[in-house]
Amino acid sequence: MTSYDYLIIGGGQVADDAARALREHDAVGTIGIVSSDEDAPYTRPALTKKLWIDPDFGEDSVPLNTAEDTGADLRVRTVVTAIDPPAKQVELEGGERIDYGKLLLATGSEPRRLDGPEDERIIHFRSFADYRTLRHLMTDGARAVVVGGGYIGAEVAASLSLNGAHVTLVFPDDVLGASQFPPSIAERYQKLFTDHGVELRPGRRAEALTVQDDADVGVTLDDGTAVGGDIVVVGLGAEPRLDLARQAGLKVSEGVVVDEHLRTSDPSIWAAGDIIEYPDAILGVTRIEHVDHARESGAAAGRSMTGSDATYEHTPYFYSMVYGVRWEAVGTLDPSLETLEVHHDTAHSVVYYLDDHGRPVGVLMWQIDGARDAARTVIADAITDRDLLRGSIG
Known part of the structure; x- marks a missing residue:
């Protein structure tokens, strides 16, 4: 029976960053990646942006070269049908079983x-x-x-x-x-x-x-x-793939529930990316589906699996870009909340989304570069002074 020190279910961005962190902190541990995708891990944001608008960015720029760079054993077009936590095994479609020492769930989302x-x-x-x-x-x-x-x-x-x-x-x-x-x-x-x-x-x-x-x-x-x-x-969004976690008896709410180390309710199983409900250091318990979170949580899970005591303290940002116009955001973007708009000119704006106490719970940065940390600070410090908010991000 095949056995790995570290086994990752899912072949997206999380798997890539987790495998790199595992290899960085454990030079000899065996890594397996099992993915239902037909392709090795790749950069997903390029599929709707750079591949269409940047003539110097071709399809050969999309793969992340995960297996080559980390030595991971990668299987694509391979479906995991069950996890057996007591036996520390996963079962594949067709009945094959794989042993694991530590397991990472990185199953991502399914399009609606x-x-x-x-x-x-x-x-x-x-x-x-x-x-x-x-x-x-x-x-x-x-x-x-x-x-x-x-x-x-x-x-x-x-x-x-x-x-x-x-x-x-x-x-x-x-x-x-x-x-x-x-x-x-x-x-x-x-x-x-x-x-x-x-x-x-x-x-x-x-x-x-x-x-x-x-x-x-x-x-x-x-x-x-x-x-x-x-x-x-x-393009109607996606739903997190939670069936494997539920079948394995893991604690699941809006997502797979993990602690600050991204460990699930089973001490040998971690989870990261789209599927997790985690205690964000600034936003509180949340689930988010963007690539910044996939990268950072994947790396954090990899470090944790090798024994690091460091917690996942990164508050993700998310972004989009159309027609050369880029916006970024941290927190909740809900226009039904009270908003404070700061328009620096006709092209550059900041919008603060405020809760019932006037505290910012989200920040939109429209064509504003280099302000993610400032946005995180505004939310973390619960700044309610409007004049102070107006001058916080320029």
Whole structure:
């Protein structure tokens, strides 16, 4: 039976950073990575951004070279069906079992799907393989229907429009970005898309996928209308993959519950990335799905698995970029909260999201560089003085 000192379930960004930390702190321990993805670990943010807009960043820049750099034994297209904590084994599809000394759950998230037929031209966008399929289908003048106004949907819509597609973007908000940004910023954000020719279908939800033989693929909307095109890209967010953790009897709430060392309720099992509910040093108990958290929590879990007493104290930031405009944020972006907006000029702004006591619980930095630590400090210090807040981030 195959056995590893350290076994990682999942082959994304978490696995890469965890394997590197494991190797840095344990030069001889054996590392196994089991991934259901068809590709070795890769940088996911590039799939909706750099690969479409940076001619010097090609597909060969996407792999992270995890196995080559760490000596990990990597298996792709391999599904773990069960964890047996008492035996310290995992079972693979087909019945093979693998022993582990210490286990890291890094199973990530599964894209939300729309009901309807399967078709190559309909992509629930998440993986490197999805990118390759979309790139293959993309021709100049292609008609693309993009469903969802969040990170994936907006970034894909922007990238496709910059690559010659005629894009229709379907989203439930009345103004694009209104579920995160105050009206002044949401309107500015939406204008980026209309200025680049994206056709918007605001205030609508896609209910089902449609295929018309060899003609259009499309979606039926909640008002009964239909939108068709050559390609449909669904970007409706993702759900954490928690089934393995639940089956193993681990404590699970909104995510896999871990302590400040990222250890689960089983002392031989750690978890990191999208799937964890963890005690953030500033934000309190939280779950977050962005790449900064994947990287930092993966590295922290790797260190912890080798015996480090250091705690995971990093408060992640998240970001997006469309049409060359980048925004970053820390904490909660909820425009139903009271907001304090500081507009330095027509292009650069900071928005503070305040709780019922006037304390900042989130900070949006619109085209503001190098201010993540300042944003973390503002939240950690619970600054309520409006004048002091206005001058905190410039």
